[in-house]
Amino acid sequence: MFKEDSVFADVRLLAAVSGGGALGALARYGLQTAFPHTAGQFAWATLSVNVSGCLLIGIIAVLIASAPSTHRLVRPFLVTGVLGGYTTFSTYIVDIQRALVAGAPRTALLYGAATLAAALAAGWAGMRIGDGLTSRFGAADARRAGSTVIEAEFTETGVLPDGPAGEPAGDDLTGSQGRAS
Amino acid sequence: MSVVLVVIGAAIGAPLRYITDRLLQGRHDSRFPWGTFGANVAGSALLGFLVALPASHAIQVLLGTGLCGALTTYSTFSYETLVLAKSGARTMAFLNVGASILAGFGAAYCGMAIAQAIQ
Numbered sequence A: 001m002f003k004e005d006s007v008f009a010d011v012r013l014l015a016a017v018s019g020g021g022a023l024g025a026l027a028r029y030g031l032q033t034a035f036p037h038t039a040g041q042f043a044w045a046t047l048s049v050n051v052s053g054c055l056l057i058g059i060i061a062v063l064i065a066s067a068p069s070t071h072r073l074v075r076p077f078l079v080t081g082v083l084g085g086y087t088t089f090s091t092y093i094v095d096i097q098r099a100l101v102a103g104a105p106r107t108a109l110l111y112g113a114a115t116l117a118a119a120l121a122a123g124w125a126g127m128r129i130g131d132g133l134t135s136r137f138g139a140a141d142a143r144r145a146g147s148t149v150i151e152a153e154f155t156e157t158g159v160l161p162d163g164p165a166g167e168p169a170g171d172d173l174t175g176s177q178g179r180a181s
Numbered sequence B: 001m002s003v004v005l006v007v008i009g010a011a012i013g014a015p016l017r018y019i020t021d022r023l024l025q026g027r028h029d030s031r032f033p034w035g036t037f038g039a040n041v042a043g044s045a046l047l048g049f050l051v052a053l054p055a056s057h058a059i060q061v062l063l064g065t066g067l068c069g070a071l072t073t074y075s076t077f078s079y080e081t082l083v084l085a086k087s088g089a090r091t092m093a094f095l096n097v098g099a100s101i102l103a104g105f106g107a108a109y110c111g112m113a114i115a116q117a118i119q
Helices: A002-034 A044-065 A074-086 A090-101 A105-155 B002-026 B034-051 B057-071 B075-086 B090-117
Strands: none
Touching (some): A002 B002, A002 B057, A044 A074, A044 B075, A074 B002, A074 B057, A090 B034, A090 B090, B002 B057, B034 B075, B034 B090, B075 B090
C-alpha cells in the first residue's frame, strides 16, 4: 500500500519536473531565438536567462522553505522544473568554447566571468528579497501551519501526528539536505 | 516544429537531471552538490559532441536546446554554491564553482574530440 503510494507520488513528481522543464526551456528558446548571436559574439540572451533564473531561484527557494504548508509538487515544478529547464550550464560552457575556437578569447573570458559573477550576485539578491518577503508576510503562513497542528491534536488522540512531519515539506524533493534540485 | 522538439527534449532532460541528482547524491554523505555537478558535466559533454557534429537543425534543437539545456542548470548551480558559502563552507563553494567550470570544459572538449574522431 505504502509502496504503491510512493511510486504513484514519484510519477507525479517526475511529471511536475518534466512539465516545468518544458515550460522553462521554451522561455529560454524564445529569448535565444529573439536575440541570436554568432560563435564569436557575446551571448546576451543566455546570460540574461541564467542571471534572471538565479534571481528567481533565490526568491522562490526562500519563500517555499519558509512556508511548510506549500504543496509538495510546487518546488519540483518551479525550482527543479521551470528554473532548471530555463537556465542552462551546457550552453554557457559550449558558448565560451565556441568563442575560443572562433578566435575571440576576450569575449569568451568576459562572457564567462560576467555570467558567473552576475548569476551569483542575482542569486544572493534573490535570497535577500525572499527573506524580506518572508519577514513581511511569512507570519501568516506560520499561524496557519500552527492552527492545523492544533486542529489535528483535537481530532486525533491528542498526540502530534508524526506522519506528515516525517516528510519535511520544503526540502525532501532532492532526497538530500536543503538542496534546490 | 522546433518548439515541439524543444518541449520533447526538455521534458526528458529535466526529469533526467532530477533522477541523476537522486542517484548521485544518495551515494555520497558529502555536502558537495555531486548531483548537479554530474548533470552539468554530462550535459556539457553531450552538447560539445553535438555542436561538433554535422547534425541537422532538428537534432540540434531536440538534443541541444531541449535535452542538454534542461539536463543542465545554472540556477541550482548558483543556489547551491550560495547555500554552501552562507553555511560557512566557503572552500567547498569555491571548489564547486571551479570544479564545475573546469570539468564542464573538459567534458565539452572530450565530446567535441569524439565527434571529430568519428566523422
